[in-house]
Amino acid sequence: MANNLSVFDIAGRAMSAQMMRLNTTASNLANAGAVAGSKEEAFRSIKPVFKSVTDAPGIATVKVDSVVATKIDPTKRHDPSNPKADKDGNVWEAAVDQAQELVEMMETSRQYQNNVQVMQTAKTLTLDTLRLGK
Amino acid sequence: MSDPLFGVHGKALELRSQRLSLLASNIANAATPGYKARDIDFTKALKQAAGANGVSAGQAADANVQYRVPLEASLDGNTVELSTEQNQFAENAVKYRTTLSFLEGRINTVMQALKGE
Numbered sequence: 001m002a003n004n005l006s007v008f009d010i011a012g013r014a015m016s017a018q019m020m021r022l023n024t025t026a027s028n029l030a031n032a033g034a035v036a037g038s039k040e041e042a043f044r045s046i047k048p049v050f051k052s053v054t055d056a057p058g059i060a061t062v063k064v065d066s067v068v069a070t071k072i073d074p075t076k077r078h079d080p081s082n083p084k085a086d087k088d089g090n091v092w093e094a095a096v097d098q099a100q101e102l103v104e105m106m107e108t109s110r111q112y113q114n115n116v117q118v119m120q121t122a123k124t125l126t127l128d129t130l131r132l133g134k
Numbered sequence: 135m136s137d138p139l140f141g142v143h144g145k146a147l148e149l150r151s152q153r154l155s156l157l158a159s160n161i162a163n164a165a166t167p168g169y170k171a172r173d174i175d176f177t178k179a180l181k182q183a184a185g186a187n188g189v190s191a192g193q194a195a196d197a198n199v200q201y202r203v204p205l206e207a208s209l210d211g212n213t214v215e216l217s218t219e220q221n222q223f224a225e226n227a228v229k230y231r232t233t234l235s236f237l238e239g240r241i242n243t244v245m246q247a248l249k250g251e
Contacts, residue, residue, distance in 0.1 A: 010155060013162070050163075061163075062162050111216075118162075121223070
């Protein structure tokens with residue numbers, strides 16, 4: 001067997017990737033509702049891009065290739081009383097779709113759990129194999 | 135040629151462990167755009183590994199890796215369906231345990247014979 005990735009590597013790295021995804025979701029949600037004085041300064045939600053890392057045929061784990069900002073525009077709101085408002089009295093609200101982020105969070109946690117389960121099963125089976133003949 | 139002591143179970147255990155990695159890979163890549171889920175044709179691979187031509191379990195596994203046909207195609211080209219993968223993973227884990235039991239039984243038998251009990 002020439003593969004260098006064990007089940008533990010595969011599930012472990014996938015867990016790190018999902019953790020990264022959870023972090024980006026948390027930072028998006030934390031910034032939801034934040035306002036800025038210009039369109040450029042406003043927060044845009046960020047997303048990790050996953051990429052599979054292949055070893056032998058069919059044996060692959062996953063890594064975060066890059067983290068990109070989404071292309072949704074921040075919403076312009078007329079609010080002259082806001083201290084951050086520009087000369088026309090407008091502020092820009094962070095481009096975060098909160099419903100979408102919550103869905104993303106649920107999905108991330110499920111997929112993280114799946115990988116934990118894989119690891120637990122692999123651990124039990126490995127230990128059982130080690131106990132053979134005892 | 136199959137092992138005189140453990141029969142086909144040694145090879146089967148190796149193949150099961152290979153398949154465990156493969157299914158773990160599918161589950162790990164559940165959110166990777168464009169990832170194609172794969173699985174081993176286990177029966178074929180075991181037949182090859184247990185044959186007389188000296189094929190190792192690893193080679194037999196590599197030769198019998200196939201793409202899985204998804205029940206419902208997703209928009210980003212990813213063909214991992216978590217329900218399917220989890221089913222297969224659980225089934226494979228149970229069968230791994232079964233193979234372990236066979237091996238354990240054989241080891242116990244041999245040990246008893248050696249001790250003359």
